Amino acid sequence: MDYPWPRVCIPTYERYLTLGGATLRYLHSIGYPREKIILFVASDDQARLYRDWVEEHLYGQIVVGVLGLVQQRNFITKWLDPNEIFISMDDDVQIVKVMTGFNIYWIIADAITKLKTNDYGLAGIMPNSDARRFKTGFTMHLAHIVGSFYICKNNHSLLLDCDPVIQEAKEDYYRSIQYFTVYGRILRYRGAGVQTVYRNPNGGIESLGRRERDAAACLDLIRRYPKFVKHIDKKSGWPDVSLKWRARNTDA
Secondary structure, three states, X not given: XXXXXXXXXXXXXXXXXXXXXXXXXXHHHOOOOHHHEEEEEOOHXXXXXXXXXXXHHHOOEEEEOOXXXXXXXXXXXXXXXXXXXXXXXXXXXXXXXXXXXXOHHHHHHHHHHHHOXXXXXXXXXXXXXXXXXXXXXXXXXXXXXXXXXXXXXXXXXXXOOOOHHXXXXXXXXXXXXXXXXXXOOOEEEEEEEEEEOOOOOOOHHHHHXXXXXXXXXXXXXXXXXXXXXXXXXXXXXXXXEEEOOOOOHHHO
């Protein structure tokens, strides 16, 4: 079967020593075309480090963008073509686990078919790789599309528009809500999940500290989107929110 090969955009910062053993290793292992893989780095100096340390056969292009995850996501949105369907991945993904009988390319192909219509703008998978929770099919209600792996129809009008220091902590929640308010539905496939190192202290946004920004982001999300977001209490005491799956985009 012939599968579509959308461009894969990887915003990355200070992970030139580990990227080749994480996201790029995974993409190579599933045979993803290297020429479709783009690394977005923060500066010319970072670009030189990535060229020196990351094996060339693992990626196709390095693009110098800007510093900061929110700013880099917005840079990528403006850099890509309008309505281009692309895959975004974090730079520390270990594997995308898929339930038995399926593969990641089936999910990508199905998502692209749906995203080519006017009904959808954003698709993703489960935020963890616990296969015991996997099910067939997908949901269309408001759901958190984790930033470590998602498939998106590029929309130049949907830029993250708040304090980037706050948004960095939960930028994927802001994106999920933005796309839901425009398209009225979010695709989330229940038979796959991403395995990554959350709150990874080595490089990325974690090099800037997180707990206080998480708390500020939670408060900001609840303030801006009270009909879409609610506070949850975690046993760990870490500040967090969840999205109201019964919400409608007319609630905005």
